[in-house]
Amino acid sequence: MIEREITDLFGEKIVERISEARPGRKPTQPKGYAALPGTGPAGETCKTCAHRRSTGNSHARVYWKCGLMQHHxxxxxxxxxxxxxxxxxxxxxEES
Known part of the structure; x- marks a missing residue:
């Protein structure tokens, strides 16, 4: 904990205590791709891939995952x- 002493407008001393704790969680890093996006065929996306999987159903939110990374x-x-x-x-x- 860091303590800082400040004088206010009326000349009174105020001790300010500042926590040294980290400001929160780190942002989530995307680790669901089988390889680096952009290394495949030009003009194709994950939406057109045969390995894409949905983890939801029609009544819930849908979360898309790569089937090649299912064990992760x-x-x-x-x-x-x-x-x-x-x-x-x-x-x-994708097979038609």
Whole structure:
């Protein structure tokens, strides 16, 4: 704890205590991609990949994940993928 002594407008001493604790959580790093986005075929995205998986149903929120990374999935946003992300080198054409 840091203590700082300040004099206010009326000449009185005020002791201010400032916590040294970290300001909060670090931002979540996206770790759900099988490879670095942008290393795959030009013009393709995660939305057009055969490996994309949905973890929701029609009545709940849908969270998109990469099926190749299923053994790393967590219940949080760190393993989510963005459908607009450019394709990675593991991209595969979806079977019709």
């Amino acid at each position: 999935w967590t219940g949080g946003p760190g393993t989510d993928i963005r459908m607009r992300s450019p394709a990675c080198r593991q991209w595969a054409r």
